[in-house]
Amino acid sequence: MTNIIRAHNLVKRFDGFTAVDGIDFSVRRAECFGFLGPNGAGKTTTVRMISCVSPVTEGELAVDDMDVRREARRIKSILGVVPQEDNLDPDLSVRQNLAVYARYFDMPRELANQRVDESLALFQLVEKQHEPIWALSTGLKRRLTIARGLLNQPKILVLDEPTTGLDPQARHMVWQKLRYLKEQGVTMLLCTHYMEEAAHLCDRLVIMHQGRILVEGAPAELVEEHAGREVAEVRASGRQRERVLAQMASRPGLTVEEVEDILYIYARTADSRAQMADLILDSESVAYHQANLEDVFLRLTGRGLSE
């Protein structure tokens, strides 16, 4: 079986509230699979069900051919979980954090020591190994959390918002490590609402909204299909806005999405770029960019805040 995770009609309800509403997806071995969506879309809940820390309400969910309802311990032994929150052990040193965690997987001490050394080296934490956790920067803590998730050499690495709150240097460092792991054949699940991250790392992804999957595909395909090639980002209000919108009727190749005071105008095909070119955009500011995942996301999940 090339699919390492299979979900069929997966449902999660909390006291009458449906967080995940009958979704289907499968994750192939050695790919990086992304869950995108606004807060409350159901992505973390889905990943928590996969990680066997949240019981499935209905439907089927198999991880490496094991049923999450029956084989939680065995599934958890092949997963590496990198949670969104920092839950390192603040009273222990960097090295002890890893050693204690390795014990949860029943790793013999020698093997654990060896893995801890490898992890420390891979994540450039060797010099920090005897430091207490409180002395680490956010970026170092993240690296340590990922290093911890890899100790058991997981078949599947589950990453929930792995770079939220990191500065650009630290974020790129984390991405580089994750790409390296992917080359090593580790399957990755990535939950994020950070589009650049998803585009950067994911082979395939789903965009979730209100507990359902809206679309599934490779990032480039999704951009091509839902946002097209070029996007004009026009900040306009009042009469300016009306004037821009009035021109749309004669330009069928363009699509407009309104988000707050910004109009996003999408050119979906090659000839529509010409229609874009002679638009008269007399407004406060205009910027053009290549269509990206964020455009797909905004188009599909709608404008404004969902909360």
Next chain:
Amino acid sequence: MTIALRRLGIRLPNVSYRAYRVWQRNRDVYLRLWKAEAIWPLAEPLITLLALGLGLGNLITEAELPGDQRYIEFIAPGILAVFPMWAAAGECGWGSFFRMENQRTYHAIIATPVSIEDVITGEILWGATRGFISSVYILAVTAAFGLLHSPLVLLVPVMAYVAGLMFASVSLSYTSVARSISSLNYFFALFITPQFWLGGVFFPLERLPEELQVAAWFVPATHVVEIYRGLVEGHLNLGHLGDLAWIAVVAAVFYYVVLISMRRRLIQ
């Protein structure tokens, strides 16, 4: 059979040897902090023996206490019982709440093959260990006062562990429903502190009004103090088996309660 039970809505607790991993984690943290942790179980009994045993004790005539004891001799077994109670209950109260909510340690652990029931069990085993450690320190202090004569006192740490299992289970049960760390104050102010003062440590229970005596009998610490009096004075009797049974029942009931209530809280 497991499946048959599950159909009936009964779920067997998923406890395994991995509880020991949780115990080891707590031990490792303790070993990093042990110097700061040692001060309470040494200072508190010392101060109590000085203030109450010697200070207040000089005002109390021996004839008023059973067996013509000096007051300091009377309170020594109780002190061996109640300070470890604080240690075990505190560990599974403030300590566990802090690990669970502030440090998210439980969440980190249950992402591994360790189950939530293992975590609970490990926490209780560790809480009891804190009671054990505390009782060893206090034994040293009371021995230094020359208050220990019977060889049976060697069983005190064992008993501290058993009683610790009970106090830890009760305390963790409360923690499992506590909304905030300050709401633990209710538990300690209304449950642990009365046991400390009214559990027969500082005065013979017969001095209480009769209704209160009955109430005191239901209080777990009373039975622990009874057993310790036997151990320190060097004579155990069948009544102590009853005390032990009561402790076992309370421990078992609350262990079961906390298994269910923690799962409900954390596995959603």
